[in-house]
Amino acid sequence: MAHIVGAITTSHVPAIGRAIAKGLQQDPYWKPFFDGFPPVREWLARARPDVVVVVYNDHGLNFFLDKMPTFAIGAAEQYRNADEGWGIPTVPPFEGDPALSWHLIESLVAQDFDLTTCQEMVVDHAFTLPMALCWPEMDWPVRTVPVCVNTVQAPLPSAQRCLRLGQALGRAIASWPADQRVVVMGTGGLSHQLDGERAGFINKEFDLQFMRSMRSDPSWATQFSTTQLVEQAGTQGVELLNWLVARGTLPDQVRIVHENYHIPISNTASGLMLLEPMR
Numbered sequence: 001m002a003h004i005v006g007a008i009t010t011s012h013v014p015a016i017g018r019a020i021a022k023g024l025q026q027d028p029y030w031k032p033f034f035d036g037f038p039p040v041r042e043w044l045a046r047a048r049p050d051v052v053v054v055v056y057n058d059h060g061l062n063f064f065l066d067k068m069p070t071f072a073i074g075a076a077e078q079y080r081n082a083d084e085g086w087g088i089p090t091v092p093p094f095e096g097d098p099a100l101s102w103h104l105i106e107s108l109v110a111q112d113f114d115l116t117t118c119q120e121m122v123v124d125h126a127f128t129l130p131m132a133l134c135w136p137e138m139d140w141p142v143r144t145v146p147v148c149v150n151t152v153q154a155p156l157p158s159a160q161r162c163l164r165l166g167q168a169l170g171r172a173i174a175s176w177p178a179d180q181r182v183v184v185m186g187t188g189g190l191s192h193q194l195d196g197e198r199a200g201f202i203n204k205e206f207d208l209q210f211m212r213s214m215r216s217d218p219s220w221a222t223q224f225s226t227t228q229l230v231e232q233a234g235t236q237g238v239e240l241l242n243w244l245v246a247r248g249t250l251p252d253q254v255r256i257v258h259e260n261y262h263i264p265i266s267n268t269a270s271g272l273m274l275l276e277p278m279r
C-alpha cells in the first residue's frame with residue numbers, strides 16, 4: 001500500500017524564482033530563506049519519495065476569474081510551466097501519475113469531495129518554486145499530482161473544509177494499492193497582502209501561532225472564518241489553507257523534522273515546515 005512519508009509546507013513567492021535564476025542563494029537578503037532548505041533536501045534523499053502531491057493555489061495561469069473551481073486536481077501525463085509575467089525562467093515539465101490521480105479522484109468523490117478533474121493543466125510558480133527548492137537540479141526525480149485550492153476569489157473554502165479535504169486525501173493516498181512513498185506539499189503563505197490599503201501587511205505573531213498549531217492542534221485555524229483569516233494573515237496570507245490540506249493528510253501525532261520562518265521575502269512572511277507522521 002502507498003504511504004505518506006511526510007509533508008512539506010512552504011511559501012511560494014515569485015521572487016524566489018528570480019533569485020534562483022541569478023544564483024543569489026548566498027546573498028544576505030536571500031540567505032536566511034534559502035538556508036531553510038538543505039535539511040529538507042537531506043531528508044528527501046533519505047525519504048526517497050516516488051510521488052509528490054502538491055497542494056497549491058493557481059494564480060491565473062491555469063484558471064482565471066471567469067472559471068474558478070473551489071478544488072481541482074490534475075490527471076495528466078505531464079504538467080508544463082509557462083510564463084506568468086513575473087520574469088522567472090520557465091522550468092522543465094513535470095511527470096504526472098494519471099493512475100494515482102484517478103484513484104484519488106474516485107476516492108475523494110466517494111468521500112463527498114467533488115474536485116474538478118483536469119486532464120490538461122499548466123502549473124504556476126506556486127507549484128514549480130517549491131519543487132525547485134526541493135530539487136534545485138530541476139531533474140524532478142518524482143511523479144507529481146497537482147491539487148488546487150481556490151484561495152484567490154471569494155467565496156473561499158473554509159479552513160474546516162480544507163482540513164477535511166486533507167483528511168480525505170490522506171485516506172485516499174493510503175488506500176492506493178501500489179507500494180509507493182508519497183510526500184504531500186502545501187504551498188503559499190504565510191501572512192502577506194499584495195494590494196489594497198493593507199499592502200505589505202505581515203502578522204508574525206499569527207504566523208508563529210499557526211506554525212505551532214500545525215504540530216499538535218491543526219484544527220486551531222478552523223476557529224476563524226475566511227474573513228477572519230484574511231484579517232489575521234492578509235488577502236494572500238489566506239494561502240495557508242493549502243498548508244491545512246497538507247497537514248490534514250497526516251495523523252494527529254506528527255514530528256517536526258525541520259522548520260524555518262523569515263520576514264520578509266518580497267512582500268511575504270516566508271515559512272517552511274517538514275512534518276513526519278508518528279506511527
Ligand code: DHB
Nearest residue numbers: 012013014236266267268
Ligand atoms: C508574492 C507572494 C505570493 O504568494 C504570490 O503568489 C505572488 C507574489 C510576493 O510576496 O511578492
Ligand code: FE
Nearest residue numbers: 126188236239
Ligand atoms: Fe501566492
